[in-house]
Each structure stands twice: as structure tokens, then as C-alpha cells.
Amino acid sequence: MEKNSRIPGFYKLPVEERLKIVAEWAGLDEGEVSILGNFGNLPREIADSMVENVIGGMTYPFAVAVNFRINGKDYLVPMVIEEPSVVAAASNAARMLRDGDGIKSVAGPQEMIGQIHIVGARAPYYKAMKILESKQEILDEAKKYSETIVKLGGGPKDIEVRVVDSRMGPIITVHIIVDVLDAMGANTINTIVENIAPMIEKITGGEARLRILSNYATRRIVRAWARTNPDNVGGREIAERIVEASIIAEADPYRAVTHNKGIMNGVIAVALATAQDHRAIEAGAHAYASRTGVYKPLSTWEIDEEGYLVGSLEIPLQVGTVGGATRVHPVAKIALKILGVKTAKELAEIMAAVGLAQNLAALRALVSEGIQKGHMRLHARNLAITAGATGELVEKIAERMIKDGKITYEYARQLLEAYLRGEKV
Structure with missing residues (x-):
């Protein structure tokens, strides 16, 4: 008998009923049903409230990377990942980079971009100027839909306008810049752009097609850098080979992708442990790597004038310590407690530092004993x-x-x- 995936009201059913339907569909035995129905350290009620059509849970290893010293402060870093050797490699590289204040990492303003795309406007370049002329009125209107964050010192800060060409003709692209403080910011941004779109339409005479945040978080850049004696990585020859590997990544996009994947091993493992939107982080990071028109590595390794191995990394990171799954998932709360962080800025700085350390570990393995x-x-x-x-x-x-x-x-x-x-x- 042909299977039919059309199941009206599936989302309304209790978790147990949904699981029973899926088990019958797939022919799962009692053991498989028992495994799938085990929610582990995520209560069933919370899981069912987080996403739709929940039938079970899936546990990934929750580990802690040791040895990290970032901006003069020591951290134990929670990491959730299934790939072998990543946590050990991060811990090892962190030990190599502990001298002095350890890895330096600085995050800029916690600003996100909300976009409104206007189509069908006559004289789009002129209308772009009219939007900028009304900047203060638009910002004042936007603040009405973000009163809580405004009271805390954040909220809408600026308006940018571009006219971009497309197959539909010119599109007026309006960016509203919002300081989201310690939130990732998606909900705040989306609420603002959806509510101010009619005002933009009235100014331009066009129609708002898309009203949503951009995950290309170019105003939320984090920079991390570190310096270590070549002896810490296995000697001068190994250090020089690490630099050569960095240069190869700069020259070859095929290598640069894998180079950056090693960075993201660390960044995303921390993101998962703290329940961040890791898909947004990945998308933004890889877009940033392509900002010159050619895909490039997010980090660079060099030898300085004193013969030390030095590395630097620049990456956009949209993370939060309030709101969203971060404050709903019980394990994410514990992860933030282990880290001891209070602000999104500090969390972003830690994640960038872990990415740089992970990168060093991968390059060192590649140029010495091999990654395997x-x-x-x-x-x-x-x-x-x-x-x-x-x-x-x-x-x-x-x-x-x-x-x-x-x-x-x-x-x-x-x-x-x-x-x-x-x-x-």
C-alpha cells in the first residue's frame, strides 16, 4: 500500500501519537522507538515548544575545551560537536597560545541590519534621497517597536539606503541599523522592519517586498589575534609551514573553504553548546570570506620581526545571551554559566578566539603528523x-x-x- 505523507492535524497531536505514526510509517521496532523518544537533558515539554512536529530528541556530545586564556582571563569552553579530535585539538592549541594575556579578541558594536526592499518606485535614486531626508522620523517610528531595548540603551541608530540593479529593475534597499545589545536580534529587527515598511512605501511610492534582518552581519565584526613562540608549535620549521599553509589558503579558494571549515569547527561547537543560530553564523562567515569577490580565508598566519608565529582572524558573529533558545534550553543555560559570560560581546570574543585556536591546531596537524x-x-x-x-x-x-x-x-x-x-x- 502506497504511503501517504499528507497527515492533517499532525502538529496538534501529542508527541507520543506523532512518534507512533512515524514508527508505523518507517517500521521502527520497540528499541528504536525507545531511543528516539528519549529526550535526554532536554525536557519533552520544552522540546515540543521549541519547534513543530517534535517526535523525539537527539543528543550530541557536550565537551569542555581546557587551557583557554582570552584577554587575560581563563575560560573552560563548552563545545558540542560530533567530529573526533576537535575538542582535543582546541585544548592543545589553547595551551600553545596561553603566553601573557593569551588570545586577544575584541568585538565591535552589537549592531544588526534590518532590510526593506522597495520595488516599483519611480525615480529610485531621488526617492533614496527622500528616505535619507526623513531619517530621523523613520528612526523615531522604529523606536516605538523596540521600546524595551531602547530603554536599555540600544535600539535603532541609523538608516542607510542603496539602489541595486536587478532583472526587475532598480530596487531601493533600505538598511536600518539597530543596536541589539545582548540579543541575537532577529525578532527585534523583524518587528521593526515590518512595522516601518508602510512609512517607507509612502515616502517612495513603491511597494515593500521583503522586510527582514540580514544575516550578513558586517556591523558585528569580531577580531582575534595571538602570538606564540615557534617552540610551542614544534619549532621554527613547523611555524614556517603553518605560514605556508596560510598563504596557500589565500591563493586557492578550494583550500580556503577547508581552512575556514576548521575555524568554524570551533565557532559552531560553541554556538551549539550555547544554543545560538549557527546557520546564521555560518552564512554570514562564508559571505564575509567572499567579500572581495573571491573566497578567502578568515584568518592569516605570519612570522613577525622577532620570529614569533602570529595569527589573526576577522569574522562576523551574531550571537546572544538573552532571548531565543539560549534562555530556553536548559543545557545552553549551563553552558553560559560554565563560560561565566554575561554579554553577547564577551561570548562573541570567546567564539572568535576558539576559532583561531582551532585553525592553528588544524594547520599544525596538516603540516606535521597529518590531520588523520x-x-x-x-x-x-x-x-x-x-x-x-x-x-x-x-x-x-x-x-x-x-x-x-x-x-x-x-x-x-x-x-x-x-x-x-x-x-x-
Whole structure:
């Protein structure tokens, strides 16, 4: 019988009923239903209130990177990630960058951009000037829809206008700049642009097509930099090779993407732990890497006049410590408590610092023992567990696979079977 995914009122059903329907659809057995229906450290009621059509939970490892010293202050950094060796690599690189104040990191104003796109306006360049002429009136109107944040010192700060060409003809693009303080800002921005759009339409005689924030957070840039003795990374030769790897990323976009992926390993792991909008962060970061028209690395490594290895990173980061999932998810609250941060600015600075450290760790591994060494050790453990090993046997089987150079599920299973027969592993 053909399956039918048209299920009217599915969202109205209790979680258990939704799970039962999906289980029947997919032929899930009792064990699979039990696993899927286990919400772990996220209460079912909260999960069901966060998104639609919830049927279960999925837990990722929550780890803590150690050794971080950022702006003269020590941090334990929560990271949520499934990729082997990332947390160990971040901790190792943080140790290499602990001298003095450690990694320096500075976030700029916490400003976001709300966009209103106007189409069908006659004399668009003239109308753009009319919008700027009415700037104060527009800002005053916008403040009515962000009174709470205005009282705290934030809110609408400026108006920018561009006319962009398109297949539809000229589009007047209005940017309203809003200081969102410690929020990520999406809800505040969207409320403002939706409510002031009619005012813009009246000024221009056009129609507002899109009214939403931009995730290209170019007014929320964070810069991080660090300096370390080459001996900390394995010597002068390793340091020079790290610089060469950085130069290759600058020259080759195919390499630059992977270079930046290593940075985002750290940034997104912290974002997940603290329940940030990691999709927005990724989109903004990669757009920023392409701002010259060619995709470039977000970080650069060099040797300074004293022979020290120095690295710098520049990235847009739209994060929050109030509102959204950050204050709803119980684990995110704990993550922020572990970090000890109170402001979005400090959180952004930590995330950029972790991204720079993660980048150093990846480059160092690439130019020395190779990226796979750390990966494969943890991969071997995962394979041993998958094969059915438990307790101390996991490490024994993993070590044997590494020693023999045969890191596969099949070999893990063979070693486990040998152990069960009483043979030495």
C-alpha cells in the first residue's frame, strides 16, 4: 500500500501519537522507538515548544575545551560537536597560545541590519534621497517597536539606503541599523522592519517586498589575534609551514573553504553548546570570506620581526545571551554559566578566539603528523564501540587497530570475537 505523507492535524497531536505514526510509517521496532523518544537533558515539554512536529530528541556530545586564556582571563569552553579530535585539538592549541594575556579578541558594536526592499518606485535614486531626508522620523517610528531595548540603551541608530540593479529593475534597499545589545536580534529587527515598511512605501511610492534582518552581519565584526613562540608549535620549521599553509589558503579558494571549515569547527561547537543560530553564523562567515569577490580565508598566519608565529582572524558573529533558545534550553543555560559570560560581546570574543585556536591546531596537524592521526584514534574507538566493545576493551581494540594499521569496523568485530573466544587482544 502506497504511503501517504499528507497527515492533517499532525502538529496538534501529542508527541507520543506523532512518534507512533512515524514508527508505523518507517517500521521502527520497540528499541528504536525507545531511543528516539528519549529526550535526554532536554525536557519533552520544552522540546515540543521549541519547534513543530517534535517526535523525539537527539543528543550530541557536550565537551569542555581546557587551557583557554582570552584577554587575560581563563575560560573552560563548552563545545558540542560530533567530529573526533576537535575538542582535543582546541585544548592543545589553547595551551600553545596561553603566553601573557593569551588570545586577544575584541568585538565591535552589537549592531544588526534590518532590510526593506522597495520595488516599483519611480525615480529610485531621488526617492533614496527622500528616505535619507526623513531619517530621523523613520528612526523615531522604529523606536516605538523596540521600546524595551531602547530603554536599555540600544535600539535603532541609523538608516542607510542603496539602489541595486536587478532583472526587475532598480530596487531601493533600505538598511536600518539597530543596536541589539545582548540579543541575537532577529525578532527585534523583524518587528521593526515590518512595522516601518508602510512609512517607507509612502515616502517612495513603491511597494515593500521583503522586510527582514540580514544575516550578513558586517556591523558585528569580531577580531582575534595571538602570538606564540615557534617552540610551542614544534619549532621554527613547523611555524614556517603553518605560514605556508596560510598563504596557500589565500591563493586557492578550494583550500580556503577547508581552512575556514576548521575555524568554524570551533565557532559552531560553541554556538551549539550555547544554543545560538549557527546557520546564521555560518552564512554570514562564508559571505564575509567572499567579500572581495573571491573566497578567502578568515584568518592569516605570519612570522613577525622577532620570529614569533602570529595569527589573526576577522569574522562576523551574531550571537546572544538573552532571548531565543539560549534562555530556553536548559543545557545552553549551563553552558553560559560554565563560560561565566554575561554579554553577547564577551561570548562573541570567546567564539572568535576558539576559532583561531582551532585553525592553528588544524594547520599544525596538516603540516606535521597529518590531520588523520588524531581523527583515526578517536575513529578507532568509535568503531570498537559500534562493534560491541565496552569498558576497557574499547581502548584495547582501538589500540590494536591503530598498531596494525587496520582501522575498520570489520577488523574491530574480528578482534572482539577473538576476545570473546578467550584470545588475547
